Amino acid sequence: MKAAVWHGPRDVRVDEVEDPKIEEATDAVIRITSSAICGSDLHLYEILSPFMTEGDILGHEPMGIVEEVGPEVTHIAPGDRVVIPFNISCGHCWMCDRQLFAQCETTQNHEEEKGASLLGYTKLYGQVPGGQAEFLRVPQAHFGPIKVPEGPPDDRFLYLSDVLPTSWQAVDYAAIPEGGSVAVFGLGPIGQMTARIAAYKGARVIAVDIVPERLELAQKHGIETLNLEEHDDISDTIREMTEGRGTDGAIDAVGMEAHGAPVGEFAQKAAGLLPDAVAEKLIEKAGVDRMSALYQCFDTVRRGGTVSISGVYGGVVDPIPMFQLFDKGVQLRMGQAHVKKWIDEIMPLVNDEADPLGTEDLASHKIGIEEVPDAYEKFQKKEDGAIKFVIQPNGA
Numbered sequence: 001m002k003a004a005v006w007h008g009p010r011d012v013r014v015d016e017v018e019d020p021k022i023e024e025a026t027d028a029v030i031r032i033t034s035s036a037i038c039g040s041d042l043h044l045y046e047i048l049s050p051f052m053t054e055g056d057i058l059g060h061e062p063m064g065i066v067e068e069v070g071p072e073v074t075h076i077a078p079g080d081r082v083v084i085p086f087n088i089s090c091g092h093c094w095m096c097d098r099q100l101f102a103q104c105e106t107t108q109n110h111e112e113e114k115g116a117s118l119l120g121y122t123k124l125y126g127q128v129p130g131g132q133a134e135f136l137r138v139p140q141a142h143f144g145p146i147k148v149p150e151g152p153p154d155d156r157f158l159y160l161s162d163v164l165p166t167s168w169q170a171v172d173y174a175a176i177p178e179g180g181s182v183a184v185f186g187l188g189p190i191g192q193m194t195a196r197i198a199a200y201k202g203a204r205v206i207a208v209d210i211v212p213e214r215l216e217l218a219q220k221h222g223i224e225t226l227n228l229e230e231h232d233d234i235s236d237t238i239r240e241m242t243e244g245r246g247t248d249g250a251i252d253a254v255g256m257e258a259h260g261a262p263v264g265e266f267a268q269k270a271a272g273l274l275p276d277a278v279a280e281k282l283i284e285k286a287g288v289d290r291m292s293a294l295y296q297c298f299d300t301v302r303r304g305g306t307v308s309i310s311g312v313y314g315g316v317v318d319p320i321p322m323f324q325l326f327d328k329g330v331q332l333r334m335g336q337a338h339v340k341k342w343i344d345e346i347m348p349l350v351n352d353e354a355d356p357l358g359t360e361d362l363a364s365h366k367i368g369i370e371e372v373p374d375a376y377e378k379f380q381k382k383e384d385g386a387i388k389f390v391i392q393p394n395g396a
């Protein structure tokens, strides 16, 4: 089959690789109909290169049709239409019993001291071949796959794999009081859906980015937006809009590659130039993150409010303004999304014919598998109006 394969920093190619097959009784194999590229893949594209291995198949936002299942997989059958969560969880361990699916103890990576395995996400997270391919082997398929109805287009359901549960969790973790306000930093796919979900739940949403078409897309959904570059101090601006206090919640939907943070940029470049073993140490033991979006959250949230972090960070000694956080009495919540925890709440919305979250306008590009290398480049540079690339590896 054809798959999107990582060969080196900013070097993704389409290779002919072996078809996946059932290896364990709890596996399934699916034929991919849609598979999205995520902001998290961009970290792998360059900054997290030291944790990648040439030959890794990328992709953790897939859906498709079940081809084959192992003997222990009973809730789905060949021919079913399914979405695959990006975290691989067993559904029955201590963590899964508490719906902390991103920390599943069956698939945790003890050697690396990391949480549950993730599809297509480096040797830190199990080095499981990903879903930007024609076919995918799904481990723990007795639990993970989400069955969805026939009829509506893939776009309606595809984002159940990551974007929607991640955004739902970000809003939940921001603990916005009834009729309260939230600032959303970043209007990539995660920020877009986070803003829409918070608004749907009745919050006043103020969203910040620097990319005009991303700001415009949010405006189309009735979100108040601010262009970071048009304000000397974005937090002051937001305080002025909220009776001088700041928002009840602030959400970081940007992560470690934020714009406007030269120190982290230097560390990331340095990490990229070092041999892998040294660079791995640098990333895991030093501050390599560009923290500006997180600092904006700390500054913008009102006293006693909550900061919710869905953007991915990876450094260890990143400077955290403890004085500010302590003095303001800020709550902090973060982490990978526990995908299946949120599906029952989101499902009625994606099944609603009115499409209240506007899932069908998020994809800016639909592409074949051969166009993947070009898509990564455009997505990284935010060129050509790129917001979300959806790969249709077996044709539209």
Ligand SMILES: NC(=O)c1ccc[n+]([C@@H]2O[C@H](COP(=O)([O-])OP(=O)(O)OC[C@H]3O[C@@H](n4cnc5c(N)ncnc54)[C@H](O)[C@@H]3O)[C@@H](O)[C@H]2O)c1
Residues within 6 Å of the ligand: 038, 039, 040, 041, 042, 043, 162, 163, 166, 185, 186, 187, 188, 189, 190, 191, 208, 209, 210, 211, 214, 228, 253, 254, 255, 256, 257, 258, 259, 260, 292, 293, 296, 309, 310, 311, 312, 335, 336, 337, 387
């Ligand atoms: N927690 C999870 O489970 C989870 C799941 C999916 C994605 N993520 C992470 O969420 C983040 C966003 O993902 P995405 O797909 O939307 O990525 P993306 O790269 O498309 O979007 C990031 C956006 O942030 C904007 N931005 C950069 N610096 C900014 C700043 N200082 N202030 C405001 N906006 C700024 C960029 O212009 C861009 O539009 C990434 O870090 C990704 O890894 C986390």
Ligand SMILES: [Zn+2]
Residues within 6 Å of the ligand: 037, 038, 039, 040, 041, 060, 061, 086, 162, 163
């Ligand atoms: Zn993702």
Ligand SMILES: [Zn+2]
Residues within 6 Å of the ligand: 089, 090, 091, 092, 093, 094, 095, 096, 103, 104, 105, 106, 107
């Ligand atoms: Zn588990």
